[in-house]
Amino acid sequence: MKYILYSLIVFFYVNSACAQKNKQYLIDSILDTYINSKIKDSLLIANAHYKIGELYRYSFSGGDSAYYHYYKAEKIFKNLNNDYKTALALYGIAVIQKDEKDFTGSEITSIEAISLLDKVRTTNNSKKYKSFLFNNLGLVFDQLEQYEESISYHIKALNIKNNLKGNNESTIDNSKNNLALAYKNKGEYKLAIEYYNQILENKNLINERPDFYALVLNNYAHTLYLSKNNEELPKLYFKALKITDSVNPGGYNSIIINQHLAEYYDDKKNKDSAKYYAYKAKGISQKYYNDDLLKSLLLLSEIEDGDVAAMYSKEYIKLNDSLQKNERAIRNKFARIRFETQQIEKENVRIAKERMWLLIISVVLIISTFLLYMVITQRNKNKELKFIQKQQETNEEIYNLMLSQNENIEEARTLEKKRISEELHDGVLGRLFGTRLSLDSLNLNNSEEAIKIRGQYIDELKTIEQDIRKVSHELNTDFISGSGFIDIIKTFLETQTTAYKLSYKLEHDDTIHWDEVPNKNKIHIYRIIQESLHNINKHANATEVNISFKLKNNVICLIMSDNGSGFDVNKAKSGIGLKNMNSRIDDINGSINIISDKNVGTTVTIHAPIT
Known part of the structure; x- marks a missing residue:
């Protein structure tokens, strides 16, 4: 089901002949069908919301719809404790908030996403998205004219991108352009020009990304203009405009270049050229009805004279009020989406x-x-x-x-x-x-x-x-020291092996001075032999057992072996008998080793210090 869903989404995304309204209807229908189907996989549903949010953000210019699907995805991912996917959804939300001038909201969302990425396992993808979030924060603070913070975040983003695996030249150039823009807005033109030159040094950039090359060239030319270095102007502006028009005639990037040309010619007192490019910028920006149109109107109010200047000044004020109302409406719509989603979740x-x-x-x-x-x-x-x-x-x-x-x-x-x-x-x-x-x-x-x-x-x-x-x-002269303890062991073995129907063989090293061995140690050794015989009788089905005491480097070595059925040592480690044996050995600072083979037998080796 998930593969069908994703395939259909990609199909409608590629099919440019389909009207935008129909695309939205079809995608919503697919999602509703998927959610209402018998399959109730929360992770797949969250991924579907996230993919649709991505499509709206990149292709349909549907900020509110993208926000809705990102928000739905983020809530499901959060309930699933999937911090990585939650951070990705929050990144999409933060970008939309920034584009809609909800800078405070974008800052909060970006920081929340970064904190989630700090908790997940560090991978190339997690570092990549963290750099995107730092870049978004840099753009937010640039819009807020807090250039120190903007530069700081852009540098963080650039440092991460420089250490990513794979070919990241494009995204590194994007960060350098944003960092240079922040330096330019702050008035540090020398640093801005340095970063622009680093980007333009790539001779293949004009062929690989001509639109981006024109954007950087225009920014570089404008920085030269602001720093009073007009030797290469307006030649650089015309070059950037020519490349832009060759890629996308009358496209969005040409607005800013025409505005910069109008600004340049107005500064040179060439009113005719200034008006030409100012009106050209206004004509293109009317298609978008955004801040670029607002800037074109302000530029015309400064270039024109008399009533015409006043007319454009009034249009500027009217459009500015309209855009602010629209931004507030969008932010309210975002809040309403969050509220309605929370109400549904409460239900x-x-x-x-x-x-x-x-x-x-x-x-x-x-x-x-x-x-x-x-x-x-x-x-x-x-x-x-x-x-x-x-x-x-x-x-x-x-x-x-x-x-x-x-x-x-x-x-x-x-x-x-x-x-x-x-x-x-x-x-x-x-x-x-x-x-x-x-x-x-x-x-x-x-x-x-x-x-x-x-x-x-x-x-x-x-x-x-x-x-x-x-x-x-x-x-x-004393008899053999400690022979009494061995006598006790012999008596115990004779009694137990008779009861268990076992034959036994006991070997002991006469050099062991049992009188020097603490009573606690002898008690534990006696108990371990007792527990071992009990286990042999209960589980091993053995017919004979061999016991030997040897002295090595002032350590008593006790070895007990049988010819029983054997057992899995790893599975038996949790048994009470073995736990008691280990506890006794630990109490006298000794060690125990058990080797057992199926149908061969078991050997228990114990090392116990004399003192």
């Missing part, structure tokens, strides 16, 4: 509210039922979570008691070993040492047999002494 809002209330009443019972179900479900979940939490707390208390009991046993064992060591060293060993001394003193008997026997006893006593000393040292 649509009222209807939408009524439908919304019906929908709300229909949905309230469903929502209430759903909320009640959610409350009951949540309560049950809370009870379950509290039970699980209580169970976990109880398990931790039991485990802490186990560890505490194990520590008490180890402490008692150590004390007992120390007592036996002291007893052997200080009691038995002392007595044996005394006996050896006694026997040694008896060695004074020089009998060979006595000496031989005593020597044998003394050697035997020495051997006993060494054996007792060896036992004493071994008793005073």
Whole structure:
């Protein structure tokens, strides 16, 4: 549907034989048919309004109709939160407001559009339209004779255009011409001439854009005239007029050139030539009935004498009043369009509210039922979570008691070993040492047999002494540190694997001093093994599990692997079990890595610092 709509619009735009009234009727009919069709795509409708606004502005000279469609498009785009398209519609409105001399309105609209473009993603098109809006503001302030502001905005527009992608020579030349015009109106003729020369340096401009070339040449000539540099005048005026008439005989641009010629000859006291060109400008401008006709009448009132001058002065005043009334009427019409559109929108809002209330009443019972179900479900979940939490707390208390009991046993064992060591060293060993001394003193008997026997006893006593000393040292040396924690793990694995019908293999590095590991770390490691075994039993369908403890760079490395069915690690990351494991690892500043392959198994690797 949208392609048919756009095709028809383009067809009527190209078909110049169709009367303007018929064009307007047909386009409105197409739009009404489209809007009233079964398709209710707001974006397509807004685009249709925008396209029609563009056609009215560029081809039909229908400022009010263009304003209406731009305004409709802008409202729909705004409701869709489409800032870029809203800014484009506002740009069209701002240009129309400027053309109809609603300068304040055009300024406000342009600034609103720029603020919207500042929020959207920066693209070549967004920068291009921002430069157009700055250019429009420059033209607005030029009309208001606020030339500093006008120059500032034109420079902003020119800077953006210079950084656009693609061939932008034409639009850059347009900005330079507007900037030069602002400098000329301000009286800074040297700067104006500099920019005009930059444009005219393009030797292909006269062939590519002859009408624009003539416009720039005329502005350049007029700037020379205002700066009292008349050496190339009126030759430049005639050249510009010749080019304009060759492109569009009696066209709009020739009005200004003829006015400048009349002004030039009047300054030279050549009344006949001045009147000739002034009347020629008036004749052409009567077709447009705008400010150019007003300026032609003012020019004739200054060139003519006596009653004729007075007549044109009265016509000037009458036309000026008429144009001002017309401008006010157009501005009022714009305000009326906004008001009527807002009234329609309010009515649509009222209807939408009524439908919304019906929908709300229909949905309230469903929502209430759903909320009640959610409350009951949540309560049950809370009870379950509290039970699980209580169970976990109880398990931790039991485990802490186990560890505490194990520590008490180890402490008692150590004390007992120390007592036996002291007893052997200080009691038995002392007595044996005394006996050896006694026997040694008896060695004074020089009998060979006595000496031989005593020597044998003394050697035997020495051997006993060494054996007792060896036992004493071994008793005073600790057993493998932390073997109690490994015993707890073994007991837990034997119990759980029997319940889960699994076979297990446990390997541990004897260099790990579990007594130096904080109880909190051991509790978390115990719980992680417990959670892993639970997951293996619940999800993996495994038959065996391998667990190993290794020490690397003062970091305990725990590896648990099974031969189960495996799972998708990314999908399982949100599970409570894995979240608890990650939380425990984070609490001891460790790390966890899970690798799982379907039908192969799962490997959980944990690194936990000793301290």
